Amino acid sequence: MAEPALIPTHSTELEAERAFLAEARDALARMHQAVEDRDVPLIGGEDNDERFTNESNLLARRLRTLALRDLPDVPLFFGLLDYEPGTIEEIDRIHIGRRHVHDGSGAPLVIDWRAPVSVPFYRATRSDRQRVVLRRRYGFSDTAELTGFEDEPLIGAAEADQADAFLRAEIERPRTGPMRDIVATIQPEQDDLVRAPLHPSVCVQGAPGTGKTAVGLHRVAYLLYTERERLSRGGVVIVGPNRSFLSYIRKVLPALGEVDVRQITIEELITRPAAGSDPPEAARTKGDARIARVLERALWSFVGTPTDGVMYTKGSYRYRVHDYEVAEMVTSLRGSMKHGPGRDALAQRIAHAVLVLMERRGESPDDRVQNAVARSKPVKALVDAVWPRVAPEQVLHRLLSNADFLAECAGDDLTADECAALVWPRAPRSWKSAKWSVADTVLLDELDELIERRQGSLGHLVIDEAQDLSAMQLRALGRRCRSGSATVLGDLAQATTSWAAGPWDQVLAHLQKADAVVAELDRGFRVPDQIIAFAAKLLPQIAPTLGVPRGVRAVDDALSVVRTEQASLPDALAAACRAALAGQGSVALIAADEQIAGLRDTLTAAGLEPTLLGETEETARLTCVPASLAKGLEFDAVVVAEPARIVSAEPRGLQRLYVVLTRAVSRLQIVHAEPLPSALSGEAADAEPDTP
């Protein structure tokens, strides 16, 4: 935690706390060593079960050792509660930290923040003390040295609100690397969501910087604490919009002691490689749920009507199953089974009909005979002709390369224009040489499901920036989490994709989690009030139904808008970045994608040392960020170049601009030569004199 706003004076107590911290560290080191030293019993034998058990035991130990590492920059505890005597057995005082630490004999030194006794740290108030008499918050240096603490008595005369001072200090602590946890200052409305039960699923609508991502990550840590066994069976996955974002959040869960959670993009979850791209109209239609019915018709069109029956010969006997009998079997199966198992079932039904004929002849064939008939040449030949095995790629290739076939499968579900946008202008010769787009891979995934049902279900799925996903992507995610639960996070005002599925009830329906509880966060922690108010001028145009968020803090000189001549733009941007770098923490220059490389060169030529986002794992002070990758990220100071270019770069450019304007923790400078978008220009005029 940052230096607390109020410095403690009771130094003897501070020394005692430091000694306690050292003791807790030693204890954690001993716990870590004990796990490393523990023999993992390996079972002899080489069959799959034994190998699996041995591998699982070794992995469990490795994860436990990782979880017990003392991270040099992560304080072991951050708070303390004094309870009324007798509230908890034998202990009236607890230190609260990121994980449980005991002294070796079972006595707790640090209690995990997720334990029920820790809850009042986040919830107790003077009017609802929950038997707490004192709450203490600690301040730490960046190297996790204890620097001070502040006490908040919950009885007696009220003092100034130190909780707010702590929250503000924590938010404003300069950013030097990836996202940090917020475990010391989780707010009550966030805590409600973090500790909500595993079922039903939770969906959080929240304005920029209200802590959605933070809540999602802490919720995962909480659920792994309360439901570890249930979740470890299916696993927990966090889906984020891109690699830069995932890299930004990657350290939060390990800092909370959770090292076994996959953090991936939806493309990585779907696992099919994409090499092609789509024009916007095709991408939008491919994301629409209506196409699911088109795919279904396309797949089933591969199943035909038999023109011949089967003649099965055994010895001198011949058994005939007529074409109309096979046709009836096909009709009843196609409505009730998946495509793949349906093929096997048809072979079995035909075989069963042959068996009935055998019995009529006085034979008594058993199951083995039925299986042999089902696998026999004539039955296989008929099944292959009527109900051929198909790959998803074959179906999609036919659909996208044949306008008549597409029109037939589309029925009334797609318009003629939509169909025209879908058909490839130049079709690849075969499905094997097709270059599938990202949207195609999702359709192939849907076809996979129509052909064969997916096995297993994730235990829990967190979807961040969910407002950008298409209905078809949501269906693909829902399939992977059929019996598990989900945490869906997003902001409809930040939906920048043309295929976005729409309001939350629809998102949840596509995800098959219609029972999810929808909650709203509206206190903005990241962005100072003045900046939120400025960005919110776009809301009537981009999301008229959403309320205007409130910032929890104002920051002096948080916003400045500089208008300049086109020729002076490079100098003005360099000056703005230089001014931002004079402050502490991270700085970003955000501009339209097409401008960012050129602007980076401009800054380099001006003697600054910018890196391009994603170029290096190292944390640079000044990062050039293309607008399309700014979502979910934040920086202490942000310089935005030429908002009009960001808006004109894409159909949902205003939404993109809203995202870009809400990335700053302390200062936002806008530098422009072209006129600002009309919604912002009134404010811009007011802010004009405020130059960097």
Ligand SMILES: Nc1ncnc2c1ncn2[C@@H]1O[C@H](COP(=O)(O)OP(=O)(O)OP(=O)(O)O)[C@@H](O)[C@H]1O
């Ligand atoms: N309770 C809190 N205490 C301290 N910092 C907080 C708290 N809640 C949120 N923050 C900080 O506010 C910033 C924004 O949080 P986060 O990225 O989770 O917001 P978000 O709602 O996901 O934003 P966006 O919609 O822009 O992606 C982060 O730096 C986070 O650490």
